[in-house]
Amino acid sequence: MADLTRPIFLLTDFGTRDSYVGQVRAVIAGIAPHSLVVDLTHDVEPFAVDHGAWLLESALPALPPSAVVMAVVDPGVGSARRGLLVLREGRAFIGPDNGVLSCAFPTELRDGRGGESPDVRELTDPRFHRPTVSATFHARDIFGPVAAHIAAGVDYREVGPPAVNPVLLPPCCGQPAAMGELHGEVVHVDRFGNLVTTIRAAQLFPSFELEVAGRVIARHVRTFADAPPAEPFCHVDSSGFIAIAVNMGSAAATLGVGRRAPVVVRAR
Amino acid sequence: MADLTRPIFLLTDFGTRDSYVGQVRAVIAGIAPHSLVVDLTHDVEPFAVDHGAWLLESALPALPPSAVVMAVVDPGVGSARRGLLVLREGRAFIGPDNGVLSCAFPTELRDGRGGESPDVRELTDPRFHRPTVSATFHARDIFGPVAAHIAAGVDYREVGPPAVNPVLLPPCCGQPAAMGELHGEVVHVDRFGNLVTTIRAAQLFPSFELEVAGRVIARHVRTFADAPPAEPFCHVDSSGFIAIAVNMGSAAATLGVGRRAPVVVRAR
Amino acid sequence: MADLTRPIFLLTDFGTRDSYVGQVRAVIAGIAPHSLVVDLTHDVEPFAVDHGAWLLESALPALPPSAVVMAVVDPGVGSARRGLLVLREGRAFIGPDNGVLSCAFPTELRDGRGGESPDVRELTDPRFHRPTVSATFHARDIFGPVAAHIAAGVDYREVGPPAVNPVLLPPCCGQPAAMGELHGEVVHVDRFGNLVTTIRAAQLFPSFELEVAGRVIARHVRTFADAPPAEPFCHVDSSGFIAIAVNMGSAAATLGVGRRAPVVVRAR
Numbered sequence: 129m130a131d132l133t134r135p136i137f138l139l140t141d142f143g144t145r146d147s148y149v150g151q152v153r154a155v156i157a158g159i160a161p162h163s164l165v166v167d168l169t170h171d172v173e174p175f176a177v178d179h180g181a182w183l184l185e186s187a188l189p190a191l192p193p194s195a196v197v198m199a200v201v202d203p204g205v206g207s208a209r210r211g212l213l214v215l216r217e218g219r220a221f222i223g224p225d226n227g228v229l230s231c232a233f234p235t236e237l238r239d240g241r242g243g244e245s246p247d248v249r250e251l252t253d254p255r256f257h258r259p260t261v262s263a264t265f266h267a268r269d270i271f272g273p274v275a276a277h278i279a280a281g282v283d284y285r286e287v288g289p290p291a292v293n294p295v296l297l298p299p300c301c302g303q304p305a306a307m308g309e310l311h312g313e314v315v316h317v318d319r320f321g322n323l324v325t326t327i328r329a330a331q332l333f334p335s336f337e338l339e340v341a342g343r344v345i346a347r348h349v350r351t352f353a354d355a356p357p358a359e360p361f362c363h364v365d366s367s368g369f370i371a372i373a374v375n376m377g378s379a380a381a382t383l384g385v386g387r388r389a390p391v392v393v394r395a396r
Numbered sequence: 397m398a399d400l401t402r403p404i405f406l407l408t409d410f411g412t413r414d415s416y417v418g419q420v421r422a423v424i425a426g427i428a429p430h431s432l433v434v435d436l437t438h439d440v441e442p443f444a445v446d447h448g449a450w451l452l453e454s455a456l457p458a459l460p461p462s463a464v465v466m467a468v469v470d471p472g473v474g475s476a477r478r479g480l481l482v483l484r485e486g487r488a489f490i491g492p493d494n495g496v497l498s499c500a501f502p503t504e505l506r507d508g509r510g511g512e513s514p515d516v517r518e519l520t521d522p523r524f525h526r527p528t529v530s531a532t533f534h535a536r537d538i539f540g541p542v543a544a545h546i547a548a549g550v551d552y553r554e555v556g557p558p559a560v561n562p563v564l565l566p567p568c569c570g571q572p573a574a575m576g577e578l579h580g581e582v583v584h585v586d587r588f589g590n591l592v593t594t595i596r597a598a599q600l601f602p603s604f605e606l607e608v609a610g611r612v613i614a615r616h617v618r619t620f621a622d623a624p625p626a627e628p629f630c631h632v633d634s635s636g637f638i639a640i641a642v643n644m645g646s647a648a649a650t651l652g653v654g655r656r657a658p659v660v661v662r663a664r
Numbered sequence: 665m666a667d668l669t670r671p672i673f674l675l676t677d678f679g680t681r682d683s684y685v686g687q688v689r690a691v692i693a694g695i696a697p698h699s700l701v702v703d704l705t706h707d708v709e710p711f712a713v714d715h716g717a718w719l720l721e722s723a724l725p726a727l728p729p730s731a732v733v734m735a736v737v738d739p740g741v742g743s744a745r746r747g748l749l750v751l752r753e754g755r756a757f758i759g760p761d762n763g764v765l766s767c768a769f770p771t772e773l774r775d776g777r778g779g780e781s782p783d784v785r786e787l788t789d790p791r792f793h794r795p796t797v798s799a800t801f802h803a804r805d806i807f808g809p810v811a812a813h814i815a816a817g818v819d820y821r822e823v824g825p826p827a828v829n830p831v832l833l834p835p836c837c838g839q840p841a842a843m844g845e846l847h848g849e850v851v852h853v854d855r856f857g858n859l860v861t862t863i864r865a866a867q868l869f870p871s872f873e874l875e876v877a878g879r880v881i882a883r884h885v886r887t888f889a890d891a892p893p894a895e896p897f898c899h900v901d902s903s904g905f906i907a908i909a910v911n912m913g914s915a916a917a918t919l920g921v922g923r924r925a926p927v928v929v930r931a932r
Binding site (some may be wrong): 141142143144145146148149150151152153154155157159161175203204206207237262263264265268269281371 | 671673675680700702703704705706707717722723726727728731852853856857886887888889890899900902903911912
């Protein structure tokens with residue numbers, strides 16, 4: 129029944145120059161032919177679990193409540209690392225147990241107060257995997273099929289037992305340092321060369337300046353068009369993080385800065 | 397009803413390395429879950445409204461009559477520039493009021509004979525936007541949701557009142573210069589290095605030569621295989637514009653030419 | 665009827681920076697609006713028919729039995745080369761007659777024992793093409809429309825008569841050389857820099873070493889995580905070919921090797 133299928137969202141570091149994403153979609157099509165499948169992005173930096181975790185977290189508010197998400201950045205594929213399903217506010221998140229799903233975990237787990245939750249399952253039941261599982265492509269052979277079965281109506285508790293002590297990344301946010309100072313880094317460089325930082329708008333001081341690559345940026349604006357050309361400025365990006373941008377230009381090129389560059393925000 | 401939903405086509409300068417397109421599709425999926433969504437391309441040159449306008453115009457003949465199009469190249473996002481819906485021969489076009497939708501406008505507007513049409517609406521009704529609208533991502537928060545509502549059956553007149561004096565780009569075509577001479581430029585470099593010009597096949601002289609980057613190209617052929625390797629030639633590309641190509645090679649690399657390079661066509 | 669439509673898989677060398685794939689999908693949407701359309705990849709090396717043929721073959725096991733495949737790498741577009749439909753185990757494959765569909769041909773043709781099969785048809789019936797066919801874009805004007813009509817239920821024999829003597833590429837596998845030696849080449853470099861070779865796992869000696877770019881690689885492992893960082897190793901990739909990889913790194917960069925680099929496997 130088309131009306132009962134849930135949409136599936138894909139996030140990986142596979143790129144699109146190979147047929148990997150196509151193979152995942154092909155397997156999903158065989159199991160849940162009526163499910164809509166949407167690419168969030170496949171350009172996570174190869175092997176960079178933290179990058180994938182941030183990209184997932186920043187896209188989260190746009191996802192419908194019925195979303196089934198497959199997020200795979202998986203340098204440990206085929207090793208003893210587990211596969212997980214995490215249920216969060218009705219949405220299901222499926223991927224390796226390496227922290228890429230961190231934003232999906234229940235708050236009590238994220239706070240370190242508990243190591244087990246009925247909403248975190250290990251993907252052990254082979255009924256929901258491909259009959260033959262390769263050593264290096266679990267997105268096609270395990271994660272994608274499980275996502276498709278969930279989208280097609282399988283109860284999430286059927287995929288396997290509760291998983292104890294999943295891997296969680298520290299929350300992505302600025303770290304308080306000296307009084308009136310937050311330390312963070314560039315977590316993402318977007319297509320336009322905008323530098324998105326780990327510092328959240330909600331953490332900001334009423335008045336602040338930002339330092340990156342030895343340069344102090346005091347201007348902050350609401351929209352790109354509010355800034356003069358060529359001069360870097362800060363703004364709150366569309367996912368609620370502080371970003372550095374240049375009107376009609378690339379902040380990454382202007383500042384010579386990439387992912388993981390340290391950023392300091394100071395109250396003024 | 398699946399049979400009543402209209403397909404949605406997306407054209408942006410967002411690229412696919414970020415989750416921006418995925419977020420737009422996620423929001424659309426929440427409003428029009430049964431609509432087919434097709435990427436025309438997301439590799440418009442960043443901020444290049446004229447490039448987006450040409451890419452849309454050249455893809456137009458392939459779109460079905462029921463198409464709903466969201467075209468967003470939007471350096472002025474969040475400023476006072478308006479959002480528009482344009483109805484043209486049954487199709488609906490949605491995007492910023494900066495000329496990117498030029499090919500969709502009724503002829504009487506394009507000719508400058510009138511400043512208002514019932515088929516051009518301003519996107520003012522917040523019922524069709526996301527509840528919270530960001531300052532920098534109107535494709536997710538306004539244009540995408542409006543496109544989804546239209547695809548799901550909302551009457552186009554509900555999105556807002558007629559918009560007076562929309563921004564229109566000049567028609568994309570060769571400019572008559574001296575007798576028997578047309579001036580144009582390279583408007584697009586495709587994946588193969590083919591150089592597509594602004595000069596339309598319909599404008600051509602019965603016999604002609606083309607000059608680009610100081611080189612005169614006299615050969616014109618119907619198919620790539622009709623030309624010897626390594627030698628640039630002209631042909632009418634699949635969208636009706638004159639293009640410069642090299643059989644089994646890249647005209648862009650062979651000639652050292654990119655977008656906006658001037659092109660002259662002369663009768664012979 | 666949504667339940668009767670077949671999914672369509674696309675494989676081309678078109679890239680995604682142009683609207684070419686979008687135009688193909690738009691035309692398909694007009695003919696088979698309820699068919700799922702999946703990109704296998706559009707990043708086949710431009711004009712490289714053998715690369716497209718390998719990408720199709722390696723993705724084949726993931727495709728559902730009802731798949732309709734359009735595979736287009738077509739330097740001869742618009743010339744006298746034919747368009748074909750090949751039926752194989754229920755799946756339909758559509759593309760130019762230049763070998764890109766090799767993996768789809770019935771075994772008796774691949775063995776060179778027969779030049780004709782009722783399951784190989786020439787695309788001659790214009791009822792299933794666009795009304796106007798361009799000289800340079802048959803994916804939009806012929807192959808895509810035929811794929812859409814097949815997906816929507818047209819019998820494959822209606823597209824045209826049996827085609828005699830189709831072009832077939834030699835099977836992609838290692839060539840036996842000296843005793844205990846196989847010669848092959850790198851057929852694909854993936855997003856991670858993994859070097860996939862033409863040598864199949866099924867061809868391997870019980871114990872072997874591989875030589876590429878003057879370097880002998882004796883380590884073979886089952887998963888990436890089984891190998892120490894920075895050191896190239898061999899493994900059987902997810903499609904059953906021998907690949908050279910580096911744990912958390914790029915074998916292509918480490919070895920300075922690309923597509924078509926010769927590879928030798930020797931028994932030990």
